[in-house]
Amino acid sequence: RPYRKYQRTATAIPSGGEPEPCEPRTTNGWKGPGRRHRPSLPDHEPVRANATVPRESLASARTVTVLLMTEPVNVSREISASPEQLYAMVSDVTRMGEWSPENEGGEWLGGLTAAQVGARFRATNRVGKKSWKMVATVIDAEPGRRFSFRVSAGPVKVSEWGYTFDPTPNGCRVTESWTDLRPGWFKPLARLSTGVSDRATHNRSGMEQTLEHLAAVAESGARPG
Secondary structure (H helix, E strand, C coil): CCCCCCECCCCCCCCCCCCCCCCCECCCCCCCCCCCCCCCCCCCCCCCCCCCCCHHHHHHHCCCCCCCCCCCEEEEEEECCCHHHHHHHHCCHHHHHHCCCCEEEEEECCCCCCCCCCCEEEEEEEECCEEEEEEEEEEEEECCCEEEEEEEECCEEEEEEEEEEEEECCEEEEEEEEEECCCCCHHHHHHHHHCCCCHHHHHHHHHHHHHHHHHHHHHCCCCCC
16 A cells, blocks of 8 residues: 555564564654554654653743733823922822822821831722722832832732832922733723723823822922821
8 A cells, every 4th residue: 555654574484483573663763553643753852651851841842921011101290399298298198189080098007107118008999989999008118209009909919009209400200100910810800890991091191180189289389298
């Protein structure tokens, strides 16, 4: 048969002896059971059953999945006030509702009354008829320079918010940033609980309003915090 891959060969039976066993062979030299097809692996060493495969060999064949983190949203505004004054206003989480269109204010947890690294606070948020609470942990507290915190929903990291204060000849340039830390499975749940489908666009608009309100209070000479 023209497509037959295995050929059997045998020697003559010696007088008074047993015949030598036939040996299946393939055109690439592999010896094994008489199957109709056996793919060859010319670029790899044969692997025996229960053999230990070196880690470096596994690494070369492993599929690597890269998780792409959402690009941060940044909004900046120059305000005619000192970095120290603006830091004091922003880091007082009990006053967040004065500038944020979504956050209604926060309360320090654990008996603390001011921002410090590791301090936790609970914030209340509202969008339309939807209302929810989140717990945040301060990760930067440098007066006049930077204030930031990470928001969580139980064990799930939700987002990171930051404010940087850069002196300018006329006051200070404030930059508010937001980074989405939510895992993919959490986002549909967040849409249901907050009513916000496009969080990045929604937050950019809210951040612009936040800095506008912050500037209005700071530049009016009102209580700096």
